[in-house]
Amino acid sequence: MTLSLSENLEDYLETILDLEESEKVARAKDIAARLNIKPGSVTGGLKSLEAKGLINYQPYAYITLTASGRKIAEDLRNRHEIVRSFLEKVLLVDADTADATACKIEHIIDERSYKKLVCFMNYVEKDTQETDAFMKGFVDFCSIGGNRGRCDNCPECHE
Amino acid sequence: MTLSLSENLEDYLETILDLEESEKVARAKDIAARLNIKPGSVTGGLKSLEAKGLINYQPYAYITLTASGRKIAEDLRNRHEIVRSFLEKVLLVDADTADATACKIEHIIDERSYKKLVCFMNYVEKDTQETDAFMKGFVDFCSIGGNRGRCDNCPECHE
DNA sequence: CTAAAAAGTTAGGCTCCCCTAACTTGAGCG
DNA sequence: CGCTCAAGTTAGGGGAGCCTAACTTTTTAG
Numbered sequence: 001m002t003l004s005l006s007e008n009l010e011d012y013l014e015t016i017l018d019l020e021e022s023e024k025v026a027r028a029k030d031i032a033a034r035l036n037i038k039p040g041s042v043t044g045g046l047k048s049l050e051a052k053g054l055i056n057y058q059p060y061a062y063i064t065l066t067a068s069g070r071k072i073a074e075d076l077r078n079r080h081e082i083v084r085s086f087l088e089k090v091l092l093v094d095a096d097t098a099d100a101t102a103c104k105i106e107h108i109i110d111e112r113s114y115k116k117l118v119c120f121m122n123y124v125e126k127d128t129q130e131t132d133a134f135m136k137g138f139v140d141f142c143s144i145g146g147n148r149g150r151c152d153n154c155p156e157c158h159e
Numbered sequence: 160m161t162l163s164l165s166e167n168l169e170d171y172l173e174t175i176l177d178l179e180e181s182e183k184v185a186r187a188k189d190i191a192a193r194l195n196i197k198p199g200s201v202t203g204g205l206k207s208l209e210a211k212g213l214i215n216y217q218p219y220a221y222i223t224l225t226a227s228g229r230k231i232a233e234d235l236r237n238r239h240e241i242v243r244s245f246l247e248k249v250l251l252v253d254a255d256t257a258d259a260t261a262c263k264i265e266h267i268i269d270e271r272s273y274k275k276l277v278c279f280m281n282y283v284e285k286d287t288q289e290t291d292a293f294m295k296g297f298v299d300f301c302s303i304g305g306n307r308g309r310c311d312n313c314p315e316c317h318e
Numbered sequence: 319c320t321a322a323a324a325a326g327t328t329a330g331g332c333t334c335c336c337c338t339a340a341c342t343t344g345a346g347c348g
Numbered sequence: 349c350g351c352t353c354a355a356g357t358t359a360g361g362g363g364a365g366c367c368t369a370a371c372t373t374t375t376t377a378g
Contacts, residue, residue: 218327
């Protein structure tokens with residue numbers, strides 16, 4: 001029984017983990033601010049997470065993750081980081097865009113692709129001769145000078 | 160004014176494009192079957208797409224894409240194909256998984272990352288010496304024999 | 319040509335999750 | 349201590365989108 005969480009609830013968990021770390025404690029107000037929703041909307045999500053045993057929640061009290069909630073939140077964070085890292089280091093997307101898109105992909109990437117991506121990033125980060133040559137080739141290929149019509153379908157990938 | 164479409168409506172458009180091509184004509188019944196929803200649920204989506212000028216829809220009649228609807232559907236298909244291709248050819252994910260995940264990523268990948276990915280795939284498909292060496296290295300890295308503890312965070316990426 | 323089957327639509331209901339506005343709780347200051 | 353105000357919750361409402369069941373239209377087959 002691997003309870004399935006909506007993307008929304010996953011975002012709640014991840015946000016709570018972040019807040020626990022940066023603010024020592026998670027407050028409904030801050031969760032709302034991070035998720036860009038109104039405080040009144042947060043309560044429902046918290047109740048739902050409480051019912052699933054993922055957070056400790058009592059009305060008017062601080063919110064903490066349970067062990068299983070923490071596990072899920074950390075897993076999400078890992079996914080986020082791997083995807084973000086791929087976008088930034090391999091595709092060479094700017095940091096903000098990479099982060100925003102990672103935020104969405106982390107929820108939907110399937111387990112197999114994720115594992116392969118982890119492996120891929122581990123490989124890339126070993127920083128071998130092959131990776132170096134490959135990435136240099138990519139940079140050249142996508143650079144204005146290096147494009148030389150070989151990249152017909154390539155939209156301006158080098159703004 | 161770039162009207163924003165829900166992922167659901169995007170799926171409708173893409174499905175209609177597929178059906179127009181494979182069946183000559185799109186029927187509500189077939190749309191429902193492809194999207195794994197009940198026929199009764201389709202009508203609402205069609206009305207919404209009609210209101211946005213993306214399909215030609217009259218009750219009880221066949222459904223066709225308008226020019227702008229077709230453009231969006233084709234764009235989505237391109238995204239799908241690029242992402243699918245990346246998952247399959249670069250990450251070496253099996254075809255079914257790649258297709259299923261591409262189906263989801265196509266809706267959420269941002270424009271910049273997408274353009275970079277297009278460029279990346281064009282580069283990879285040039286099949287240069289560098290790419291060949293890089294990919295061989297990746298296969299080795301993820302193969303059971305080649306893993307030799309270097310890949311600590313690497314979950315079984317080589318089932 | 320007509321009756322049955324198939325396809326499509328409508329209507330009512332449900333879930334999820336957001337919003338606003340009003341109300342309750344609790345924490346800090348005088 | 350008690351009051352004030354920020355923080356949190358509740359209640360009512362809405363949109364998106366799905367479902368089922370009943371109903372309408374179209375197609376098809378005799």
